[in-house]
Amino acid sequence: MSESKPVISVVAGALMRADGSFMLGSRPAGKPYAGYWEFPGGKVEPGETPLAALVREFREEMGIEVSHATPWLTRIHHYEHASVHLRFFRIWAWQGTPQPHEGQSFAWQTPGHHSVTPMLPANDPVLRSLQLPDVLQISCVSECGRDHTLEVLAQRDNPGWVMVREPQKSREQLADFVAEVADIVHPRGGKLLVNTDPAWIRGWPVDGLHLSGQRLAALDERPPHLAWVGASAHSSAELARAAALGLDYALLGHVQPTASHPQQATLGWNGFARLLQNEIPLPVFAIGGLQAADLDTARTHGAHGIALMRGAWR
Numbered sequence: 001m002s003e004s005k006p007v008i009s010v011v012a013g014a015l016m017r018a019d020g021s022f023m024l025g026s027r028p029a030g031k032p033y034a035g036y037w038e039f040p041g042g043k044v045e046p047g048e049t050p051l052a053a054l055v056r057e058f059r060e061e062m063g064i065e066v067s068h069a070t071p072w073l074t075r076i077h078h079y080e081h082a083s084v085h086l087r088f089f090r091i092w093a094w095q096g097t098p099q100p101h102e103g104q105s106f107a108w109q110t111p112g113h114h115s116v117t118p119m120l121p122a123n124d125p126v127l128r129s130l131q132l133p134d135v136l137q138i139s140c141v142s143e144c145g146r147d148h149t150l151e152v153l154a155q156r157d158n159p160g161w162v163m164v165r166e167p168q169k170s171r172e173q174l175a176d177f178v179a180e181v182a183d184i185v186h187p188r189g190g191k192l193l194v195n196t197d198p199a200w201i202r203g204w205p206v207d208g209l210h211l212s213g214q215r216l217a218a219l220d221e222r223p224p225h226l227a228w229v230g231a232s233a234h235s236s237a238e239l240a241r242a243a244a245l246g247l248d249y250a251l252l253g254h255v256q257p258t259a260s261h262p263q264q265a266t267l268g269w270n271g272f273a274r275l276l277q278n279e280i281p282l283p284v285f286a287i288g289g290l291q292a293a294d295l296d297t298a299r300t301h302g303a304h305g306i307a308l309m310r311g312a313w314r
């Protein structure tokens with residue numbers, strides 16, 4: 001009988017600055033993967049909660065007092081020496097400046113433009129997730145108005161991430177609207193996703209594709225050649241499917257009742273958090289009746305961010 005490797009429970013945290021930059025540390029000499037860059041953290045001790053372990057590790061390794069951290073995503077990775085169950089947090093508030101108590105180095109990094117190398121092999125998808133925005137803005141032109149939508153985007157210095165979702169439009173109408181949004185969003189650094197049939201979007205000026213729950217169920221593999229692919233989920237099974245296909249994010253809801261889906265059952269924040277307890281390896285946006293002011297509540301319940309429909313265009 002082959003001996004199975006131990007599974008080590010680990011917590012790690014990204015210190016987050018208001019401008020979106022985050023901190024990495026180098027692994028000290030003498031540990032496995034010495035010199036590789038990681039999110040600071042370490043092993044959970046017996047009887048310790050993950051959050052308590054995070055607070056202890058940041059205090060021990062770098063003299064930081066963590067005062068506001070939110071759970072983010074969980075990954076399992078198999079190294080030669082062990083399998084690690086990694087719980088990642090983001091840390092929004094802390095006291096102190098990082099001190100190298102173990103001889104490590106620290107570096108503040110911009111999402112998508114990392115200046116340090118090599119990274120721990122388990123961390124690539126986690127680093128990529130930091131490029132995703134706090135707020136995903138979903139179009140609703142039949143209700144919110146085409147002109148109003150384009151004006152709101154045009155007025156912003158950075159239009160952020162927009163998902164075009166217009167199920168009532170024909171392929172040609174959708175292509176025209178996508179082109180209009182792209183002309184406003186792309187020159188100023190925004191990103192554009194479209195929620196539609198994967199077969200329609202060849203040659204469209206989009207950064208990615210969003211799959212409805214039905215389309216997610218119908219696919220056997222991630223649609224190729226797209227930088228970003230996400231999906232809508234309403235259950236643990238759909239979240240697991242999005243993860244199995246290697247998607248970049250999921251939307252999970254509905255958290256609260258919404259005008260667009262009044263007949264659907266709502267999760268509430270506790271139901272939302274419960275569905276995320278099962279080791280979700282991808283970032284999840286909360287959706288359903290939310291406002292910009294709900295961002296911190298969403299993070300506290302394990303969300304990466306929030307997706308807004310009406311709330312984005314007020």
Ligand SMILES: Nc1nc2c([nH]c(=O)n2[C@@H]2O[C@H](COP(=O)(O)OP(=O)(O)OP(=O)(O)O)[C@@H](O)[C@H]2O)c(=O)[nH]1
Nearest residue numbers: 010012031033038039040041042043077084120122123
């Ligand atoms: N801290 C941290 N560990 C990570 C990350 N990604 C990742 O795969 N790991 C793995 O998780 C394990 C963390 O263990 P560690 O060596 O940091 O633990 P520790 O601080 O408690 O060290 P110690 O046991 O020497 O006291 C290592 O196997 C490491 O390779 C990450 O981003 N941060």
Ligand SMILES: [Mg+2]
Nearest residue numbers: 040041042043
């Ligand atoms: Mg450590």
